[in-house]
Amino acid sequence: MSIFTELKQRFITLLSQPNVRQFNCLSDHLDWIKIEIIVEQLESVQDSLWLHWLKQQPTFPHFFWQNRSNNLLLAAIGAVKTFSHLECAEQFSQQLGIKLVGGLKFEGECQFILPRLCIEKNLQKLTACLYLNKQNLAEEIQTCLALLANIDKVADETTAKPQIITTNAVNDFDVWQNNIQQAIDKIKQQEFRKVVLANATTFIFNQPLSAYDLLAISQRKNLGCYHFLWSEQPSQAFIGSSPERLYKREALQLRTEALAGTATVTSDVEQTDRNRLWLLSDQKNIYENQLVVDDICEHLEDCVTQINVNSAEIKRLHNVQHLRRKIQATLKDQVSDADCLTRIQPTAAVAGLPRLPATQFIAKQEGFERGWYAGTFGYISPQSAEFCVNLRSAKIQQNQITLYAGAGIVEASDPETEWQEIERKALAMAGLFVA
Numbered sequence: 001m002s003i004f005t006e007l008k009q010r011f012i013t014l015l016s017q018p019n020v021r022q023f024n025c026l027s028d029h030l031d032w033i034k035i036e037i038i039v040e041q042l043e044s045v046q047d048s049l050w051l052h053w054l055k056q057q058p059t060f061p062h063f064f065w066q067n068r069s070n071n072l073l074l075a076a077i078g079a080v081k082t083f084s085h086l087e088c089a090e091q092f093s094q095q096l097g098i099k100l101v102g103g104l105k106f107e108g109e110c111q112f113i114l115p116r117l118c119i120e121k122n123l124q125k126l127t128a129c130l131y132l133n134k135q136n137l138a139e140e141i142q143t144c145l146a147l148l149a150n151i152d153k154v155a156d157e158t159t160a161k162p163q164i165i166t167t168n169a170v171n172d173f174d175v176w177q178n179n180i181q182q183a184i185d186k187i188k189q190q191e192f193r194k195v196v197l198a199n200a201t202t203f204i205f206n207q208p209l210s211a212y213d214l215l216a217i218s219q220r221k222n223l224g225c226y227h228f229l230w231s232e233q234p235s236q237a238f239i240g241s242s243p244e245r246l247y248k249r250e251a252l253q254l255r256t257e258a259l260a261g262t263a264t265v266t267s268d269v270e271q272t273d274r275n276r277l278w279l280l281s282d283q284k285n286i287y288e289n290q291l292v293v294d295d296i297c298e299h300l301e302d303c304v305t306q307i308n309v310n311s312a313e314i315k316r317l318h319n320v321q322h323l324r325r326k327i328q329a330t331l332k333d334q335v336s337d338a339d340c341l342t343r344i345q346p347t348a349a350v351a352g353l354p355r356l357p358a359t360q361f362i363a364k365q366e367g368f369e370r371g372w373y374a375g376t377f378g379y380i381s382p383q384s385a386e387f388c389v390n391l392r393s394a395k396i397q398q399n400q401i402t403l404y405a406g407a408g409i410v411e412a413s414d415p416e417t418e419w420q421e422i423e424r425k426a427l428a429m430a431g432l433f434v435a
């Protein structure tokens with residue numbers, strides 16, 4: 001029996017019990033019921049199973065998130081409550097003692113949900129939770145039964161190979177060069193020290209694309225990355241495979257990082273190694289990274305009791321390698337995830353330093369709205385939280401995909417080199433469909 005068939009049968013049995021109102025209540029005085037099923041030893045399945053399951057679920061939104069150390073995977077369908085204010089989401093999560101999933105767009109818009117059904121996999125342990133509102137319970141049970149009717153369906157990975165018809169970038173090289181020159185002028189005039197500029201490239205195909213299939217391919221190719229998918233309706237989704245952690249919190253222990261500074265990775269092992277050594281000693285890249293460290297440390301300063309910055313190391317990916325400095329801190333009591341998110345996001349790895357003039361420059365010059373690109377996805381809960389930075393990502397709408405990639409611009413930046421850098425970063429997604 002598949003795990004989904006097992007969950008379906010067990011949930012239907014639980015929902016049919018006459019005492020469901022009392023069953024597994026979060027707390028007597030609250031409006032919500034949580035019905036939980038735990039499978040301690042899930043047999044090994046491929047990570048793509050959860051995406052192929054989501055692909056077949058008619059209940060939206062869909063949320064998928066897998067951390068880069070691959071010991072936590074979340075797959076959720078439906079929303080019984082949505083939050084557009086971070087503090088409200090945080091308060092609700094604290095009050096009920098539960099996880100909420102979602103994130104923040106680059107421009108700051110907040111979207112968290114309490115899913116109808118949330119499946120969480122921690123290594124071999126699986127926890128599935130169904131949430132129902134106690135008011136109008138009879139109706140809620142019917143809605144859940146309708147959702148459960150379909151949860152044993154899993155899609156096949158398609159073999160279809162959509163063909164590219166046209167490609168169009170928001171900024172061509174001339175515009176890019178001009179934007180970088182303007183950024184460098186502003187840096188010289190001391191309006192800011194760094195700004196991260198991005199491009200958006202849209203590919204139109206001869207047939208619709210499956211976000212689920214693309215992300216499943218990416219899971220196999222972009223190792224050591226967070227993988228995420230957010231879809232509010234059929235044939236539209238935002239997906240990505242990002243190397244960058246925004247932060248991970250366990251109780252008061254906070255782990256974050258400065259990931260910035262880039263060199264190429266190719267099939268030439270020796271050249272890639274020379275690039276690694278060059279990156280570790282290149283002053284422009286070290287400075288680009290240092291500004292991210294400064295930005296994070298400044299924003300966390302008054303809410304931590306200690307903070308420690310590790311020396312630089314290399315985070316190696318399929319097409320590029322980055323400078324990374326890990327940062328550990330202990331939060332003061334009462335510092336919330338709402339605090340952490342608003343302080344850390346958007347870091348100088350995606351916005352700039354100082355944050356405000358850099359984001360104003362981006363909004364004015366870049367020529368498109370970033371939305372979920374360079375935003376963050378993850379979860380909050382009273383015990384822990386974890387978020388990634390939504391890089392190496394794409395928006396899919398029917399037969400179109402828009403890829404996003406950016407680069408940190410400092411005074412020593414060269415437009416041509418930065419252009420090559422964003423082209424290589426875009427390969428994390430483009431490499432999945434461009435032969």
Ligand SMILES: C=C(O[C@H]1C=CC=C(C(=O)O)[C@@H]1O)C(=O)O
Pocket residue numbers: 196198244259260261262288322348349350391392404405406407408425
């Ligand atoms: C902004 C992006 O990358 C950031 C993360 C790592 C290295 C970066 C850099 O070297 O410029 C960027 O700060 C992106 O991938 O779109």
Ligand SMILES: [Mg+2]
Pocket residue numbers: 260261262288407408421
């Ligand atoms: Mg760079």
